[in-house]
Amino acid sequence: MAPLLALLLTAPAAAAPPKRIVSLNPCIDAVLMRIVEPRRIAAISHYSHDPRATSIPLNQALRFPVTSGTAEEVLAMRPDLVLAGPHVALSTIHALERQNIRLLRLAVPESVKESKAQITELSTVLNVPQRGRRLNAQIDAALAHARPQDKQFVPALIWQGGGMVPGANTLADELLRRTGFRNMSSVYGLQQWDVLPLEHLLARPPRVLFSAGGAAGDRDRMLSHPAIRRLSHRIAVREYAPRLLHCAGPSMIDAVTRLSEVRRSLKARP
Numbered sequence: 001m002a003p004l005l006a007l008l009l010t011a012p013a014a015a016a017p018p019k020r021i022v023s024l025n026p027c028i029d030a031v032l033m034r035i036v037e038p039r040r041i042a043a044i045s046h047y048s049h050d051p052r053a054t055s056i057p058l059n060q061a062l063r064f065p066v067t068s069g070t071a072e073e074v075l076a077m078r079p080d081l082v083l084a085g086p087h088v089a090l091s092t093i094h095a096l097e098r099q100n101i102r103l104l105r106l107a108v109p110e111s112v113k114e115s116k117a118q119i120t121e122l123s124t125v126l127n128v129p130q131r132g133r134r135l136n137a138q139i140d141a142a143l144a145h146a147r148p149q150d151k152q153f154v155p156a157l158i159w160q161g162g163g164m165v166p167g168a169n170t171l172a173d174e175l176l177r178r179t180g181f182r183n184m185s186s187v188y189g190l191q192q193w194d195v196l197p198l199e200h201l202l203a204r205p206p207r208v209l210f211s212a213g214g215a216a217g218d219r220d221r222m223l224s225h226p227a228i229r230r231l232s233h234r235i236a237v238r239e240y241a242p243r244l245l246h247c248a249g250p251s252m253i254d255a256v257t258r259l260s261e262v263r264r265s266l267k268a269r270p
Helices: 003-010 026-035 071-076 090-098 112-125 129-146 171-178 184-188 198-203 218-224 226-230 242-246 251-268
Strands: 021-023 041-045 081-084 103-105 154-160 164-166 181-183 193-195 208-213 236-239
Touching (some): 026 041, 026 112, 026 129, 071 090, 090 103, 112 171, 129 251, 154 171, 154 242, 164 171, 208 251
Parallel strands (some): 021 041, 154 181
């Protein structure tokens, strides 16, 4: 038998494109909506049915069943591919592996490059590489459109409820930089993700404070804090949807659009 023929006969067959996809990752839900036919999506993350957590339009998310991530729920969906993130319980992962369920574990991208590579990987697995390329091209176009015309970097900070701040080597830091902002996190001596007390913020205020909220009401308390109001001539407080902070993929398009919108609105101020 010729060596090449022997290799073809003994090599495992390539996995067929999945027809019943279950996603346990709310950020990946948004990617699926862009690159795969709805009929192939058996279920999405329960977070996508939560108006406070969804990374996709709620009316779109409600068209699909959800699971809370338990192995029993997932298996009941009869998936031929499960997409998991780092926060899925190990008990669920191990149970799916014991049942020989095809599993793709996807990390949280910390850069535009990592996110685009993840889209390429996922679209290849789903046998829709051209749709992955199209989504990546849309991300590139949004980044190019959001690039500021001048070379100045406006001091800014993204602050979640409880004072959690994204710092260097995070996707949020990169998107701030690409849209003409300088992340003030390093000025305060913070780590990659760290807590900034309000007192430190007020002592060295940024030009723009993006309030990403957290628990219900956090964003309103931030916007109405008396100390912030007293510094309204120095700090421009702008809302920033939490989903823009926690997800990459197509959410980056909305994120840089929002950041660029705020950046351009500052031109009228000295």
